[in-house]
Amino acid sequence: MKCPQCVYTNPEGVKFCISCGEKFIKDNTPGDDNSFFYEFAHYVDMVPNKERSVNPKFNNIFSRVFHDHSELEAERLFIVGTALTTPKLSEVTDTWPKPWLFARVFIIALLTFAGFYIGVSYFHNANFIPGLILTGSFAVPFTTLIFFWEMNAPQNIAFYRVMYIVLLGGILSMLVALLFFDILRNTSNAITTGIVEELAKTITVISFVRFRKYRFILNGLLIGAAVGVGFAAFETAGYALRALLSGGGEHLYYTILWRGILAPGGHVAWSALAGAAFCRVQGSENFRPSMLLRFQFLRVFALVVLMHAFWDFDAPWMFPYGQLGLMAVSWVAVFLLIRAGLKEIGRMKLQI
Incomplete structure (x- = not known):
């Protein structure tokens, strides 16, 4: 079953293209009166305006969430990124992906958290508390990571490496941040916290991508998100434990709830x-420290630091309304960079 949108050859039985998400309306057999119409329609949609393919349509981005999907589609997502399964650049589509797996992961995480909640609240079994804290801390950040995983159109990063970055990158970035805080001693405030933590995470991200083949903008988006997931989840687990020790179960659930709601924008x-x-x-160049002084990087890093500083600003109106507003700003910037990443792929394909 060849997809009419990206010409990827799919196995029999799937309802959507497992490469670009295009829905298979019907098979175009030679005897089908409408076959010419569908071929012409796809040709017209693909050829005249290449720029149109990278303009986001939010009703289409999440259009596959509520559809049925086979296990084969999920399995195909998790085997990409190896030497045998990474597509060639010419095979990579620069249209907006249609993620759906992240929603399934979120449901599974909620069900798991509900199981731990029942064990703690109704059966009063303390053995369920560590699982409750860990599941509650990772549920939303990990779901967000799966979304970035599905949006990584080049499909050149294996999932095991993503998990490696989550665990190792998360703890490394926290230790680097603690080192910076120890150097600054008693000068900690919202601004210095924003600078220190974002600088620590950025240094960690650079350490993972500077010598690797991950040269695409969408690669940096995924690897950065992986480091952020580790940092956010480990930090939430710490805050949740402190809330439990200081205020009991009510404070624990309150901490997990709000940090989970705000996690995607943090x-x-x-x-x-x-x-x-x-x-x-960086692109395909070798890493040089001077790259960090380029305006394209500095403006984004400055935006991130400012959002973090405002996020931690001690004001009665900041929680939760100010933080929800900052979350919206963060995701506008995320979608703009996804769009830039898809355009980058389109340009690189034209140079082949």
């Missing part, structure tokens, strides 16, 4: 933005 999005900005300036 560390995950900020690190993703910084990673994408760095890959944008």
Whole structure:
């Protein structure tokens, strides 16, 4: 079953193209009266305006979430990124991906959290508390990571490496931040916190991409998000434990709830933005420290630091309305960089 949108050859039985998400309306057999019409329609849609393919249509981006999907589609997502499964650049589509797996992951995480909640609240079993904290801390950040994973159109990063970056990158970025805080001693405030934590995460992201083959903007977005997920989840687990020890179960659930709601617009999005900005300036070049002084990187990093500083600003109106507003700003920037990443792929394909 060849997709009419991206010409990817799909196995029999799938309802959507497992490469670009195009829905298979019907098979165009030679005897079908409408076959010429469908071929012409796809030709007209693809050829005249190449720029149109990277303009986001939000009703289409999430159009596959509520559709049925086979296990084969999910399995195909998790095997990309190896030497045998990474598509050639000419095979990469520069149209907006249609993610759906992240919604399934979120449902599974909620069900798992509900199980731990029942074990703690109704059966009063303390053995469920560590699982409750870990599941509650990772549920939303990890779901957001799966969204970035699905949006990585080049499909050149294996999932095991993403998890490696989540765990190792998360703890490394936290330790680097603690080192900076120790140097600054008693000068910590909202601005210095924003600078220190974002600088620590950005240094960690750069350490993962500077010597690798991950030269695409969308690669930086995914790797940055992976570091941010580790940082955010480990930090939430710490705050949740402190809330439990100081205020009991009510404070624990309150902490997990609000940090979960705000997680997509915090560390995950900020690190993703910084990673994408760095890959944008590095491209296929070897890393040089002077790249960090380029305007394309500095403007994004400055935006991230300012959003983090405002996020931590101690004002009665900041929580939750100010932080929800900052979350919206973060995701506007994320979608703009996704659009830039898809355009980058389109330009590179024209140069082949």
